[in-house]
Amino acid sequence: MKTESKRGRPRQFDEEIVLDQIMQVFWRHGYAATSLDQIAAATGLNRPSLYSAFGSKKAMYLKVIERFADQMHIHLREAGLTQTGANARMKEILSAAIDLYTGKSFHTDAAYGCFAITTLPAEIMDDAEFQSALSQVLTRTDRGFASLIRYEANGTMAEQDIQEVAQQLALVLHGLSIRARAGDPPDLLKRLAASAVDRLLPETSKSVVES
Template sequence: MKTETKRGRPRKFDEDVTLDRIMLVFWRQGYAATSLDQIAEATGLNRPSLYAAFGSKKEMYLKVIGRFADQMQAHLHDAGLTASGLHPRLKAIMTAAIDLYCGKSSLCNAAYGCLAISTLTTEVADDPDFKSMMAHVVERMDQGFADLIREETKGLVPEANLRFTAQHLSLILHGISVRARTGESRTALQELAEAAVDRLVPETASQTVV
């Protein structure tokens, strides 16, 4: 008599919610200091369930970095839509980034800075996959700023100038992330960000971006 094969149990957890819980563990502790036991405790799942759903610790980490990059891009994009004109839109984006870095957003309630800048930069020297992911995250930020400047200046700014300014704006956010994680006040970070926008970008889109 043929024995009927038992099917595996269907997953009874929300993968997105679970990834966000995993993300917070990595965000708080970094990749190397995070253990699978800590991830299991945070998610309420055992190791076999975690492996089946998300793969190895490294695969989990790369997944949450990618998820964070998507969430941050959406967060900053939405902030940019709350203002009109290049200068105000950039300041709104900087404010939204600082809120995120200081734990004042729906993504995180602690001042951990940027997940990628805070945790991924310490891993890139030893792993080409992490290095590639870091480059991807940085390029996404550069491209986001470049697209906004291009849109608002309507072709009046040379592409080389535009890319240069976008990269500098990204650098400002990278530095602000580090300062946020060390506990610098939101007010101080806001002042630094606004001063950077004032220096790098004119108040009217018809002027030339430096």
């Protein structure tokens, strides 16, 4: 049975589910190599229905980049809340990211790495919107890590140090994404992540969190 809507009638599909299906296609193939026929096949919708609901191929891609960034933020935030202390929280966050990057989360069952980091860089040289989208993803990561470190440091770290450590940890996160897509096993990635956190946020330097 066709899932697209007819003119003047409510759509007969869940837009969020379809966006996630579109995301999987872009995540696997990248933006340039993804065709509308592949998206139509993955979603079960024809081109007119896709255009009507989500706009052009570029618009679809930008929508799912934003959706992935929101989902990633929630995924990592929830992981970090299971621990206390900057060192333990950051290790849990990176571990959760590795699970996602290697296909061990509900987001994907394939080792695709980070959707934004593995697909956006190839597109930014000739497109300001793609460049802005990547910049927003990077900035969001930097700010999230800095906020965690600032809270846990409780006034014991200079702001410049907080920003630099946050950016260094973000570099680790992005490197883990590339290595995951290249096929490195999760246990290796988690050892590398834990080692990096111990160097950048040693347990002996963490402060006592206010109760």
